[in-house]
Amino acid sequence: MSNTKLFSLVFVRNPEEILLGLKKRGFGENMWNGFGGKVESGESIIQGAIREVKEECGIIVEDLKKIGILQFQFEGAETVLEVHVFETYQYHGELTESDEMRPKWFNLKEIPFKQMWPDDEYWFPYMLRGELFKGYFLYRGQDLILKHNIETVEEL
Ligand SMILES: Nc1nc(SCCc2ccccc2)c2[nH]cnc2n1
Numbered sequence: 001m002s003n004t005k006l007f008s009l010v011f012v013r014n015p016e017e018i019l020l021g022l023k024k025r026g027f028g029e030n031m032w033n034g035f036g037g038k039v040e041s042g043e044s045i046i047q048g049a050i051r052e053v054k055e056e057c058g059i060i061v062e063d064l065k066k067i068g069i070l071q072f073q074f075e076g077a078e079t080v081l082e083v084h085v086f087e088t089y090q091y092h093g094e095l096t097e098s099d100e101m102r103p104k105w106f107n108l109k110e111i112p113f114k115q116m117w118p119d120d121e122y123w124f125p126y127m128l129r130g131e132l133f134k135g136y137f138l139y140r141g142q143d144l145i146l147k148h149n150i151e152t153v154e155e156l
Pocket residue numbers: 007008009027028033034035036037038072083117119120
């Protein structure tokens with residue numbers, strides 16, 4: 001029986017750009033990603049999301065909108081990572097590099113997919129079109145997607 005671990009993933013946007021962070025250590029090291037991490041016991045997913053963004057890049061995000069839920073499984077491991085994906089255009093504070101992440105704004109036409117998780121190319125288009133999505137990805141290692149499905153949903 002697999003167990004599920006909850007994670008948050010936040011994308012801060014402006015009309016032309018998206019804020020990504022280069023992961024400097026740990027899970028997903030050397031890949032550009034949104035900001036997030038494990039939801040701790042005693043906090044909501046939204047609280048965990050806001051906490052992780054502040055820890056990882058120094059800004060306070062507001063008005064988070066849930067845009068997707070992704071489940072990741074890695075061959076040979078029981079745990080399912082359930083990642084709740086949020087976006088926002090509202091934030092304040094000063095963007096700051098942390099031990100975890102190096103933040104950088106990317107033009108929406110220049111998203112560095114070759115240095116991101118392989119699944120991102122499947123679901124980023126849904127996010128950029130403003131469609132809600134649900135997806136599942138089975139990985140071998142961190143490079144090879146063995147199985148996947150993704151769909152647009154009416155509500156999350
Ligand atoms: N974009 C993306 N993100 C993640 S993990 C996101 C949640 C997380 C987990 C641990 C530390 C920080 C953030 C992925 N895993 C497999 N494919 C993936 N794609």
